Amino acid sequence: xIAALTTSAFIVTAACGAIRLLRGPALADRVIAxxxxxxxxxxxxxxxxxxxxxxxxxxxxxxxxxxxxxxxxAASRFIERESTQP
Amino acid sequence: MxxxxxxxxxxxxxxxxxxxxxLLRFRTPYARFHAAGKASPVxxxxxxxxxxxxxxxxxxxxxxxxxxxLVLTLPVGVHLLFRAVHRTTPRTLAIDELAPAEVRxxxxxxxx
Numbered sequence: 001x002i003a004a005l006t007t008s009a010f011i012v013t014a015a016c017g018a019i020r021l022l023r024g025p026a027l028a029d030r031v032i033a034x035x036x037x038x039x040x041x042x043x044x045x046x047x048x049x050x051x052x053x054x055x056x057x058x059x060x061x062x063x064x065x066x067x068x069x070x071x072x073x074a075a076s077r078f079i080e081r082e083s084t085q086p
Numbered sequence: 087m088x089x090x091x092x093x094x095x096x097x098x099x100x101x102x103x104x105x106x107x108x109l110l111r112f113r114t115p116y117a118r119f120h121a122a123g124k125a126s127p128v129x130x131x132x133x134x135x136x137x138x139x140x141x142x143x144x145x146x147x148x149x150x151x152x153x154x155x156l157v158l159t160l161p162v163g164v165h166l167l168f169r170a171v172h173r174t175t176p177r178t179l180a181i182d183e184l185a186p187a188e189v190r191x192x193x194x195x196x197x198x
Contacts, residue, residue: 009103026175049141058149059148069155069162
């Protein structure tokens with residue numbers, strides 16, 4: 001019950017992020033929306049671990065966090081360079 | 087789940103919902119970054135605390151590493167995005183404390 005409610009909330013958050021990802025006026029909005037979708041995925045993985053008690057998928061969380069950070073930094077550098085060097 | 091873990095997980099889900107709603111409803115990019123970049127790590131921290139209570143020491147160690155990675159990296163990423171938006175869009179802010187610092191750190195129009 002608790003796990004279903006929590007997972008549903010994370011799914012709704014990811015849906016909000018996906019809508020912003022599709023609609024966002026600027027590239028930076030899409031990047032931060034992708035970050036929010038990734039963090040919702042991380043939260044859903046943590047909820048799954050809390051529900052079942054298994055720790056198998058918890059190793060994914062670090063990987064997702066680092067990949068999301070790398071993508072954000074690369075995209076922000078890309079946004080700056082794109083605007084200063086037409 | 088124990089009641090404490092259930093409370094933490096539900097609070098984290100509520101904060102995540104707030105982040106999603108703020109990302110969807112706010113009008114300026116800065117407000118959207120504010121909502122998404124501050125609320126979502128808090129949501130993950132709460133859910134990770136709930137999962138750490140449930141999974142014991144092995145799971146708690148992995149969740150601590152993941153939380154540290156997220157909390158250390160996400161503000162940096164959001165700050166870089168914020169600065170990229172600040173540098174590439176016209177200035178419309180009422181109070182802008184970053185623009186004088188940018189002028190000081192980048193003398194001359196032909197910056198790096």
